[in-house]
Amino acid sequence: MVELDRTLAANPPLLAGVIAHELAHARLVGEERVGADQVNEHRHYERLTELLTGYLGMGVFRANSARPGGSVAGTATGDHERAVRSG
Secondary structure: OEEEOHHHHHOHHHHHHHHHHHHHHHHHHHOOOOOHHHHHOHHHHHHHHHHHHHHOOOHHHHHHOEOOOOOEOOOOHHHHHHHEEEO
16 A cells, blocks of 8 residues: 655646656565565665656656756655655
């Protein structure tokens, strides 16, 4: 289950990007394409998740959620924890 912060609704491009990112997480874990030990390797797992969003055709949503400084919203640990809660 994925819960999204309601404040994301105020920014549709950001919301779409976070949803794309979280769907990629769900595919990786749900299809058992990554093991528990790989999920703990946060840096590599997040990169794999971002690559998968592009492969699945959702890369444009991630690109549109980029910040002016070039980072993609929702990828920093603090942003990710505020935007999404998985359970």
